[in-house]
Amino acid sequence: MRTGNPTLEAVAREAQVSRATVSRVVNGSTTVDPKLVERVRAVVERMHYIPNRAARSLAGRMSGSVALLVPEDLSRFFADPFFAAILHGITQRVDAEGYVLNLLVSSGSGAGSGGGTIAKTASYLGAGNVDGVVVVSHHAGDAGVEELAKLVPAVFGGRPSKVYPGQTHYVDVDNVAGARVATRRLVEIGRRRIAMITGPLTMAAGADRRDGFLAEMAASGLEPVAIAIGDFTAASGASAMSEILATGLKFDGIFIASDLMALGAVNVLKSKGLRIPEDVAVVGFDDSPAAVQGEVQLTTIRQPSIRLGWMMADVLFSLLAGNEQPEVQYMDTELVIRQSA
Amino acid sequence: MRTGNPTLEAVAREAQVSRATVSRVVNGSTTVDPKLVERVRAVVERMHYIPNRAARSLAGRMSGSVALLVPEDLSRFFADPFFAAILHGITQRVDAEGYVLNLLVSSGSGAGSGGGTIAKTASYLGAGNVDGVVVVSHHAGDAGVEELAKLVPAVFGGRPSKVYPGQTHYVDVDNVAGARVATRRLVEIGRRRIAMITGPLTMAAGADRRDGFLAEMAASGLEPVAIAIGDFTAASGASAMSEILATGLKFDGIFIASDLMALGAVNVLKSKGLRIPEDVAVVGFDDSPAAVQGEVQLTTIRQPSIRLGWMMADVLFSLLAGNEQPEVQYMDTELVIRQSA
DNA sequence: TTGTATGCGTTATCAG
């Protein structure tokens, strides 16, 4: 900590008051003479005083920082514009709180990538280095991530695979409902032979969207033509599409559980000479920038991604403030109609 | 800082030594009796002792954390897979050092988005809250970002617009050379009417790649057909492409300064019925995942993106260790030939 | 309403 910055002490001397008073002013205590407040404020301003975070967290009980825990596969996470938006929202809210965001990379397997093991991560979080943590995009396989909620206030993006009543909190959209709307759209425009590409079934969002698809198909008296599994990446969307095409099964509509996968799938479709939506209607999910990045503008289910991220941080701060919070905060999805369906 | 974790004190008591000794063991001091080392290690292990970061940074001179400063437009930054890779490399290196990464959002204009003003950012950084900072993707317009180098050890990703000798450090590729190779490829496969889509000219990478293109064209005795300016996003690539098409000028090759822009541009080209590479050969830049995400696999200039990020952090740590560092570390680019050219 | 005194968990200095 290369010093040289004014300390509370220095400000106090300069303003002719005690350290305690300066501290009170800085922290907005109400029980202080307005005249002093004025004077101290001025000195703080003039000296460019910035409270030292380390000292503050050592003395007080708050660290002033929260962690963002990202799954091991960083490149996959950041490659999806949907998550970029989530992150955007999180930083907005964290920033507004005057907090700092620590980027943490977890690694389910102890493998020697760039990330620490989950155990290391856990002890870091548990050691009180951060006041809370936001966990995004986690899989059922990510051993022990859910246990984090016992160590430190935690908010998950999307429903965790294990939920500890009273300790687990998460922000989510109703993926089942969203998937049903998506599927209904295909039915409504007259498609009857419908396929789907799902996300990873180890993620709640993956499984739920498939379930919604299945439910709506059943409700419409339709039988799914084919279901292939992807992992939310464009590449996986492409190969899942090829897989379905390879079956030779005919289909005139497909619901794809993320826009990024849809992007990859659409490429494959077009390279086979199929027209969209004439030959195959496509509905995606997310309404991330990827939805309009391809040659064909995707009809999709919009998630309020930035607000989703914002809300995750908001719930966390609310928790830190000692407020009771519902286990889950749902946000709405919405059908966005473009060219593909 | 909700406590409950064992402290140095506790470990010392348990191991029947002084706090100082435990501290030495934990920090790997060599001047300590092996027997004691052994004993202390065991206790540390057993009690799950984790040093308190705040206390450490307060007592010592290091904070154990570095900041990653990201430009205001978060969504644009994170939407580019190239930067995802950079981030990947940075976290790897930071992690290996046992440091934590603070994500900071700057905002050139004091506008009330989610980010702090640059002044706030500067004082945060200057206040010794972090030992150093990595600045990525900055524009010439980002007022005062270069000045950060005077406050705190800083490493830039790409050449900053202002360089303070002895204070500024950056990691970069030779963009001019890379652009020349890209352009030469087009010439070598017989293209003579060549256009270009540049990145923002306020960024060194933007301007340099254009300069390389111009230089190679001149060296080949060719005149550029058209040059349009993008901002490294897919959308800007698409509109730049439309712009060029709208001129009615004929071209059979185009160099596009980023794969993401190329993605957008290719969509436009195909939607106009142009074949790639038969009608128009395309060379991109980055070799990010975007290069293989579209319908046509892009020939492009590879940047070692993960290693680039890794190196930024590495240079920073080297600086922190007190080592002299060259002002710039260059990394190699490489032509990757795929379908588009 | 204000000031004083103490402690937060570590590192660093200095004797021993």
Place this chain on the structure above:
DNA sequence: CTGATAACGCATACAA
């Protein structure tokens, strides 16, 4: 090689 002991900068009971 090891153990006291003094900072580090701040928040906060407690006293005035």
